[in-house]
Amino acid sequence: MNDAELAELLGRFGLSEKEIDTYLTILNHGEAEAATIAEDAGVSKRYVYSLSEDLEERGFVQVNDHLVPTTIRANPPEKVVDQLENQLDAMGPALEERFSATQPTEDDFEVIKARATVIKRVEQLIDRATRELTLAIPASRLDSVRDALRSAVHRGVFVVLLLSDVDDPADVPDVAGVSTVARAWSQAMPTMVTADSQSGLVAPPDIVLRTNSDTRAIAFVQEELGPVIVGSFFGNYWPPAEELYVVDPPKLPVSYRNFRHAVLAATLHLKDGDDLRARGRGRFVDDGETSFDGVVTGVRQGLVKPTNNSFPVEHSLVVETEDGEYTVGGEGAFIEDIEADELTLYRE
Known part of the structure; x- marks a missing residue:
């Protein structure tokens, strides 16, 4: 990375052009008196003192004002980078919160x-x-x-x-x-x-x-x-x-608007040998609104093992009603007889 690229990156952290030139001069010396830095950076000695205080607060340098004359020492670059990363990590959640809100x-x-x-x-x-x-x-x-x-x-x-x-x-x-x-x-x-x-x-x-x-x-x-x-x-x-x-089988009766949830509950109750009925409302896939009420005689599902559906998103019930046996699916059903909007599982 050349000096221009490095200066551009430092500028993204809020340093002005003069501040960048002065900081790079300090880096080149490692440690030097303010007068030496001022001469090499083309700025005043007073400016070097003022800037060094700001750079020290931000973790870039250390000002040794206990020495006579005062010297300014660059902190190790890895320490500076770690501190910048910590500052960014600390700032991230606050930015995320504001960004999410808008x-x-x-x-x-x-x-x-x-x-x-x-x-x-x-x-x-x-x-x-x-x-x-x-x-x-x-x-x-x-x-x-x-x-x-x-x-x-x-x-x-x-x-x-x-x-x-x-x-x-x-x-x-x-x-x-x-x-x-x-x-x-x-x-x-x-x-x-x-x-x-x-x-x-x-x-x-x-x-x-x-x-x-x-x-x-x-x-x-x-x-x-x-x-x-x-x-x-x-x-x-x-x-x-x-x-x-x-999950354990739910207590009955229980109502669902999510059909896969209903299929899971029916599967678990049938596995336990429970007599199960289903009633609900929906529409025949090929013709008009309907309601149904009958005995659940089977399921087609891929949620729990052993699975028995013929394709991945097939989750349906087989319900024996007074009018005959129907297959019931959820929203978007196309191979079942009935597309259900809501469904209740219960015992007699």
């Missing part, structure tokens, strides 16, 4: 360059979820979003958690209370999060695992893109992962 919510896409911002956006998405959250994140970063996940579970969000980069699932921290279902995968994979299939984030592994990554993450708010990310999550990453945790 971040336009209507933007479709946001390119993110910093790890701290990625984690902040993940937390915001977790807080935004009202029905369903899918999250894939390195196991080493779980604690940074643990409180947000716990809050989501507490308010009834269906939390599907996939921890990546796991050497030994036995070493994974407890995920009870921060997920509805959870799995672990040994591979490093993108950090992926969707909130209610409407907004989300995708980040390469490096940007979350390293502080000096030159990769970028993308956050989005787009209803058309959310289901694509959810499909990739369930299709490419969820199946090979090892099951870590499944």
